[in-house]
Amino acid sequence: MNSATTRRPADDHAEAAAETRIVVANQWQLIWWKFRKHRLAMFAGLVTLLLYAVALFAEFIAPYAAGTYSATHTFLPPQNIQLFQQTDAGWRFYPHVYGHKVQVDPESFKRTYVVDEEITYPVGLFVRGEEYELWGLFTLDLHLIGAAQYGDPVHLIGTDRLGRDVLSRAIYGTRVSMSVGLVGVGLSLVLGIILGGISGYYGGLIDNLIQRVIEILRSLPTIPLWMGLSAAIPLTWPPVRVYFAITVLLSLIGWTALAREVRGRFLSLKTEDFVIAARLDGVRELQIILRHMVPSMTSHIIASVTLAIPGMILAETALSFLGIGLRPPVVSWGVLLQEAQNVRSIATAPWLLFPGLAVVVSVLAMNFLGDGLRDAADPYQT
Amino acid sequence: MIWYIARRIIYLIPTLLIISVIAFAVIQLPPGDFLASLISKAEETVDQAQVDALRERYGLDEPIYVQYWKWISGIITRGDFGDSFEWNRPVSDLIWERLGLTMVISLFTLAFVWIVAIPIGIYSAVKKYTIGDYLVTIIGFIGLAIPNFLLALVLMYIAFRYFGQSVGGLFSPEYIEADWSLERALDLLSHLWLPVIILGTAGTAALIRVMRANLLDELSKLYVDAARARGLSELKLLFKYPVRVALNPLVSAMAWVFPALVSGSAITSIVLNLQTTGPLLYRSLQAQDMYLAGSLILLVSVLTIIGTLISDILLAWIDPRIQLQ
Numbered sequence: 021m022n023s024a025t026t027r028r029p030a031d032d033h034a035e036a037a038a039e040t041r042i043v044v045a046n047q048w049q050l051i052w053w054k055f056r057k058h059r060l061a062m063f064a065g066l067v068t069l070l071l072y073a074v075a076l077f078a079e080f081i082a083p084y085a086a087g088t089y090s091a092t093h094t095f096l097p098p099q100n101i102q103l104f105q106q107t108d109a110g111w112r113f114y115p116h117v118y119g120h121k122v123q124v125d126p127e128s129f130k131r132t133y134v135v136d137e138e139i140t141y142p143v144g145l146f147v148r149g150e151e152y153e154l155w156g157l158f159t160l161d162l163h164l165i166g167a168a169q170y171g172d173p174v175h176l177i178g179t180d181r182l183g184r185d186v187l188s189r190a191i192y193g194t195r196v197s198m199s200v201g202l203v204g205v206g207l208s209l210v211l212g213i214i215l216g217g218i219s220g221y222y223g224g225l226i227d228n229l230i231q232r233v234i235e236i237l238r239s240l241p242t243i244p245l246w247m248g249l250s251a252a253i254p255l256t257w258p259p260v261r262v263y264f265a266i267t268v269l270l271s272l273i274g275w276t277a278l279a280r281e282v283r284g285r286f287l288s289l290k291t292e293d294f295v296i297a298a299r300l301d302g303v304r305e306l307q308i309i310l311r312h313m314v315p316s317m318t319s320h321i322i323a324s325v326t327l328a329i330p331g332m333i334l335a336e337t338a339l340s341f342l343g344i345g346l347r348p349p350v351v352s353w354g355v356l357l358q359e360a361q362n363v364r365s366i367a368t369a370p371w372l373l374f375p376g377l378a379v380v381v382s383v384l385a386m387n388f389l390g391d392g393l394r395d396a397a398d399p400y401q402t
Numbered sequence: 403m404i405w406y407i408a409r410r411i412i413y414l415i416p417t418l419l420i421i422s423v424i425a426f427a428v429i430q431l432p433p434g435d436f437l438a439s440l441i442s443k444a445e446e447t448v449d450q451a452q453v454d455a456l457r458e459r460y461g462l463d464e465p466i467y468v469q470y471w472k473w474i475s476g477i478i479t480r481g482d483f484g485d486s487f488e489w490n491r492p493v494s495d496l497i498w499e500r501l502g503l504t505m506v507i508s509l510f511t512l513a514f515v516w517i518v519a520i521p522i523g524i525y526s527a528v529k530k531y532t533i534g535d536y537l538v539t540i541i542g543f544i545g546l547a548i549p550n551f552l553l554a555l556v557l558m559y560i561a562f563r564y565f566g567q568s569v570g571g572l573f574s575p576e577y578i579e580a581d582w583s584l585e586r587a588l589d590l591l592s593h594l595w596l597p598v599i600i601l602g603t604a605g606t607a608a609l610i611r612v613m614r615a616n617l618l619d620e621l622s623k624l625y626v627d628a629a630r631a632r633g634l635s636e637l638k639l640l641f642k643y644p645v646r647v648a649l650n651p652l653v654s655a656m657a658w659v660f661p662a663l664v665s666g667s668a669i670t671s672i673v674l675n676l677q678t679t680g681p682l683l684y685r686s687l688q689a690q691d692m693y694l695a696g697s698l699i700l701l702v703s704v705l706t707i708i709g710t711l712i713s714d715i716l717l718a719w720i721d722p723r724i725q726l727q
Contacts (some may be wrong), residue, residue, distance in 0.1 A: 236417050239710045241665040244683055244702050245424070248695060251687035252431035334549050338669050341551060342684065357552070361673070366559045373559075376552040383547040 051319055054396040061392020067385040075195040079152040082188035083166035083174065086351045088150065090173065090183035095369050096120065097133055098178040098186075101143055116140040117174055144168035178371040180359050189351055190375045196352035198382065200267055200336045201329035205278075207271035209325060212278030217309065219279065220286025227283075234276045242273050243338065250344045259350045266345055270332050281324045285317040319397040327390035330383040337379050353379050406718050410711060421703045426470050429696035477697075484693035488686065493697045496682065501701055504678040506590070507671075508663045508709075511598045515605040515659065520652070522606075523613025524645060527621065538610060545607035550666045554600045554673040561596075573677070600670050605659045609652060616648035653717045660709035664702055 055061060074081055099117035119139030123132050149163040149170055167174035177187040219230040249269050253262055289295055290313075298308050333353075339345030340354025341361070348355055353375040359365065360372040464472075476482040483493035526538045574589050620626070621644055629639050668680035675681070679698050686694040 232416070236420055239417070239661055239703075239707050240421065240424075241661050241668070241702050241706050243665040243668045244680075244699050245428075247668065247683060247687055248425075248428035248699050249431070251690075251695075252428065330547070337549055338551060341549075342669065342672065344684075344687065360555060363555075363558045363562050366555055367562055370559060370563075373552070373555065376549070376555070379549060379552065380544070380547045384543060387543060387547060 047319070051396045055392055058392040058395060060388050061395075064385040064388035064392065067381065068389050071194060071198055071382050071385065074191055075198045077154070078192050078195050079154050080160070080162065081164045082185075082191040083149065083163055083176075084185040084188040085150055085152060086184075086189050086192040087349070088184060088188070090179070093173050093175070093179050093183045094181055095131075095133075096173070096175050096179040096183070097369075098371050099175060101176065102140075105140065114140075115143045117143055117176070119173075141172040141174050142168040143174055177374050178369065180369070180372060181365075186356075186371055186374050189356055190353065190378050192351045193353045193356050193375055194378065194382075196263070196346065196350060197333055197336060197354070197379070200263070200270070200352070201332040201386075203264075204267040204270040204274060204332040204336075205325050205328050207268060208275035208278055208328065209321070211271065211275035213282050213321075215275070216279030216282030217286055220283035221290065221305075221309065223287075230279070230283075234279060237273055237276050240273070242335070245273065246270070246335065246339055247342070247344055250339055259347065263346060263350065266336065266339065267332075270335050274328060274332060274335075277328060278321070278324055281320065282317070285320055286313065289313050289316060319393075323390055323393035323397045326386055326393055330386045330390075333379065333383055333386075403718070407715055410714055414707065414711060417707060418704065421707070422474055422700055423470070425696045425700035425703065426473060428699055429473075429692040430466065473696075477700075483697040486686070486691055486694040488689045488691040488694070493694050496694065497679070497698060497701065500677055500679045500682055501705070503676070504664065504667060504680075504702070505705065507594065507597055507601065507667055507676070507678060508660065508705075510594055511601045511605070511663055511667075512656070512660065514598050514602040515609055516652075518602070519606045519609035520613055520649070523610045524617060524640070526610060526614045527617035528640065530618065542607035542610050545603040548603065550600055550604065550670045551673045553603060554597075554670050557596065557600065558674070597667070597670060597674055597676060600674070601663055601666055604666065605663060609659065613648060613652055616650075616652070617644060620644035620647050650717070650721050653713060653720060656709075656713040656716075660713065661706040664706050664709075668702075 079085075097120075099120075101115055101117055103113065103115050104111045105114040105116060117140070119136045119141060120133040121136040123134050124130070125132065143165070144167075145165055147163055147166045147168050147170075148161050149166050151159060151161045153159050165176075175185050175187070177185075177190070179185055180189070215230055219227045246269060249272075250266060253265050257265070295308060295312055298312050303311075336345055336352065337354035337357065340347075340352055341357045343358060346352050346355050348358075356375040357373070360369075360376075366373065473484065476484070481494060483497070485491065486493050486496060489496060522538055526535045529535050573586065573593060623644075626639065626644060629642070630636075634642070667676075667678060668683065670676070671678040671680035672684050679702055683695060683698040683702075686692075686698065
């Protein structure tokens with residue numbers, strides 16, 4: 021009683037407003053509100069968006085083109101950015117990297133780089149560099165980051181055995197690696213929705229059959245199978261066709277998880293009142309599925325799709341790493357990691373593992389994002 | 403129980419049939435006749451009679467289904483997997499030891515996964531939302547996100563850079579070609595830890611999540627409160643029922659952990675240069691040595707299916723309700 025009297029009418033009013041807000045909010049607003057509370061998933065979502073932005077604007081973000089090489093700077097170690105420079109007048113803001121001197125071992129003729137603090141190369145944002153065509157539409161020469169003077173050797177993550185910039189190549193690799201996941205999951209989604217839908221909606225013998233097929237596919241060791249299938253891709257195929265062949269291979273096995281999810285949803289929705297009502301009203305089967313059932317499971321499907329993409333990224337990376345997936349000149353993270361295939365090349369140039377870091381970050385981000393989406397997918401459940 | 407096992411084994415037959423068809427399809431996929439590649443590789447001119455004999459033996463001029471029948475009936479009745487073109491030896495000579503080593507690595511990894519994942523999962527569930535729990539969760543997610551081969555490369559680099567030794571392989575040089583003996587087995591064990599840790603990381607991370615979720619479900623049940631109200635000690639309370647119930651889904655998780663292990667070991671073995679089926683399959687695929695490749699895919703698949711079967715039977719034994727379904 022006491023607490024009720026001390027409450028101001030304005031509080032009641034705000035609470036009531038909040039309540040109506042919840043009552044009238046549609047499903048997607050509720051999902052968004054629930055998802056927003058999940059800090060880690062929000063952060064992971066941001067990272068994912070950032071990665072896709074990098075994929076879209078790779079030419080602009082990368083300091084060099086993917087194929088630019090330099091015979092005089094092979095296996096150059098990463099250069100750290102120094103933000104300040106000491107002059108006679110004190111410290112001044114002058115972002116730069118140090119140059120390198122090459123020392124040749126008189127006995128083994130092994131070339132080693134020694135940091136030379138005398139030489140500095142200024143580094144800047146939005147610098148002019150190599151020309152490129154963005155999406156085949158505009159010709160630009162603006163780069164997000166790079167040497168302030170065009171032509172200075174600035175390689176923030178070092179270079180590979182041909183003197184190509186590792187950072188730039190990893191940025192270009194984002195495009196292929198992140199899109200393989202999307203395209204592959206798109207294909208598996210089509211297969212998963214059709215087969216899982218049939219399985220869950222009709223049930224009976226056909227359900228049993230599809231479930232057996234899924235069980236068999238799931239019990240197969242995927243990587244040996246992928247290895248066998250991708251070895252059958254002719255070496256003469258152009259890179260684009262190989263890319264699509266690989267995504268088709270990945271989705272041929274990847275659809276099973278999605279089909280299971282869809283089937284489970286169909287089974288539980290089939291007996292819902294609104295579906296029975298629609299059926300009694302004489303709505304056609306296809307329309308029941310597309311109009312009434314699919315919208316109420318979209319959020320769940322989005323969540324499982326997000327969780328399926330990392331698996332695809334990992335699979336593509338593994339296959340390309342072995343040399344039976346994508347092949348150069350295509351640049352993907354797996355193709356880049358081919359350069360770091362044995363302990364000797366890693367010992368001379370550990371920075372070649374940098375694309376692996378990109379793989380781990382993207383997979384982590386998508387996993388956390390998918391987890392958050394799955395929790396938020398059913399906002400009516402408390 | 404016997405009926406349950408019998409039913410599972412009957413289910414197995416169509417599965418094995420389909421797998422053999424898939425493995426055979428993989429053999430047939432590359433363009434060209436593989437005898438053509440044999441002839442083109444041979445140093446001296448090949449005896450036409452020999453080619454004809456091989457053609458006859460594998461039924462190369464006959465329709466695909468007849469070829470399939472010859473291949474599969476040879477395997478079932480005579481254990482004859484055909485010849486490897488690259489090695490010029492029967493496939494069955496090449497694969498058994500490697501298959502055995504694949505099994506050994508997989509089983510050790512499975513044991514490692516269980517031994518590590520169960521206690522950590524229990525800890526993580528009991529100490530929910532503490533720093534330890536968050537730490538385990540984060541490490542677990544990272545473990546899931548790192549591809550096996552990348553972990554292998556990083557660990558190899560660390561071992562090379564900081565301990566100055568090159569790890570890799572399953573045997574010390576003097577034991578590679580030796581016959582099996584106690585010393586060779588011990589040598590194997592001393593090399594096994596690295597691949598086991600590398601392969602086990604992802605599975606361990608996944609099983610910790612499963613164990614934690616299962617145990618949390620159990621711990622919120624009323625019987626736990628009731629037992630606590632009666633003054634049962636926390637440790638006894640934990641292990642008497644909730645942990646035992648939570649272990650059930652973990653057994654069924656083995657059914658998908660096992661294929662993932664065999665699958666993952668293929669790439670890790672190539673990186674670490676282990677004498678398992680992975681590198682042999684890789685090389686045979688690159689050399690278009692298709693009988694060897696097809697047989698390896700078939701046998702590795704059969705291996706995982708048997709692993710799945712064992713986990714199913716184990717689960718039915720632990721939880722008799724499953725037999726009724």
